[in-house]
Amino acid sequence: MKTTTLRNLDLNLLHVFSVLMEEQSVSKAAERLFIGQPGLSGALRRLRNALGDELFVRAGRGLQPTARALAIAPEIAEALSSIERAVRTPDAFxxxxxxxxxxxxxxxNFEVAFFGALTARIRELAPHARVVAIASTKRDSVQLLEQGAYDLSVAVHENPASWHLCETLFDQRFVCLYDGRELDLPSPLSIEAYAQAQHIIVSSLGDDATELEHSLRAAGVTRTVVASVSRHASIAPLLLSVPAIATVPEITALCLAPLYGLEIADAPFELPTEPISMLYRRTDQMDGRSIWFRNTVKEIMSGTLNN
Known part of the structure; x- marks a missing residue:
């Protein structure tokens, strides 16, 4: 007895079988399948050969399924239905x-700049949803994504793995933020005034081994750091108390300056920009929910930056 496996069975023949079971007529089945009757007869011949049974015999003007056909019909119908569900384009989110x-x-700093507007927009369009921000840095953003801590991250992503996708959002530049009531600086800010001033830095590790510091040293600029904070949000209150300069991302300065009455000045030397990107799992690329979330994040960030 011939053994039939999926390896030697054309799955299209199972669809032919299913239609023949429903129509029990070669002409009607051929019409539904958009093929000619000779083509359908050939498919039925291959199906009979593959399954080792007549499957359908003539009965008057129609076809009569055999006992074997009747026995396997429910399982084939269920299997085809499962396959169709699996490959069907998902419903729009x-x-x-x-x-x-x-x-x-x-x-x-991105929480300060974007998260409020992002939450408001999502709550407007998805009133039953909850929006969660997870603290991440370029040191741990990839690891947290792989652990499933969040759907996507917005940060500086260096050499992400090939199983993730990375979209560049904007280039982040740095500016100087200070309290003009505490610190009298020339306009435009000079290198001498910058070097002579006190400085506050942002460092998650509490040291001055930041990429910004490396860039300053490469430019031949030295400065006196009097305080280090772990979060950008702490910069503004500190500047109100200490006559110092904080060299921070421009988006941070634009958010904090009007709230605290601070001044913004361009750095008196060239500073490298940082490429800010969105990182997400490749497996989420075509997921409707992920697509909607990514597009909403990009919409809010673009609107905030342009304003």
Whole structure:
């Protein structure tokens, strides 16, 4: 007896079998399948050969399924239905009906700059959703993504793995932030005034081994650091008390300056920009929910930067 396996069975023949079971007529089945009757007869011949049974015999003007056909028909119908569900294009994501969390990894300066507007927009379009920001840095953003801590991260991503996707969002430049009531600086800011002033830095590790510091040294600029904070949000209150300069991302300065009455000045020397990108799992590339979330994040960030 011939043994039939998926390896030697054309799955299209199972679809032919299913239609023949429903129509029990070669002409009607051929019409539904958009093939000629000779083509359908050839498919039925191959199906009979593969399964080792007549499957359908003539009965008047129609076809009569054999006992073997009747026995396997329910399982074939269920299998075809499962395959169709698996390969079918997913329904469009409807944020208004979705209940769950949107989780984003970002450093605190992006929380200050974007998270409020992002939350408001998502709550407007997805009123049953919760928006969660997870603290991340370029040191741990990839690891946290792989651990499933969030759906995507916005940060500086260096050499992400090939199983992730990375979209560049913007180039982050740095500016000088200070309290003009505490510190009298020339306009435009000179290198001498910058070097002579006291400085506050942001360092998650509490040291001055930051890339910005390396860039300053490469430019031949030395400065006196009097305080180090772990979060950008702590910069503004400190500047109100200490006559110092903080060299921070421009988006941070633009958010904090009007709230605290601070001044912004361009750095008196060239500083490298940082490429800010969005990192997410390749497996989420075509997921409707992920696409909607990514597009919403890009919309909010673009709007904030342009304003």
């Amino acid at each position: 409807d944020p208004s009906k979705w209940r769950g969390e949107f989780r984003i990894g970002m450093c605190d």
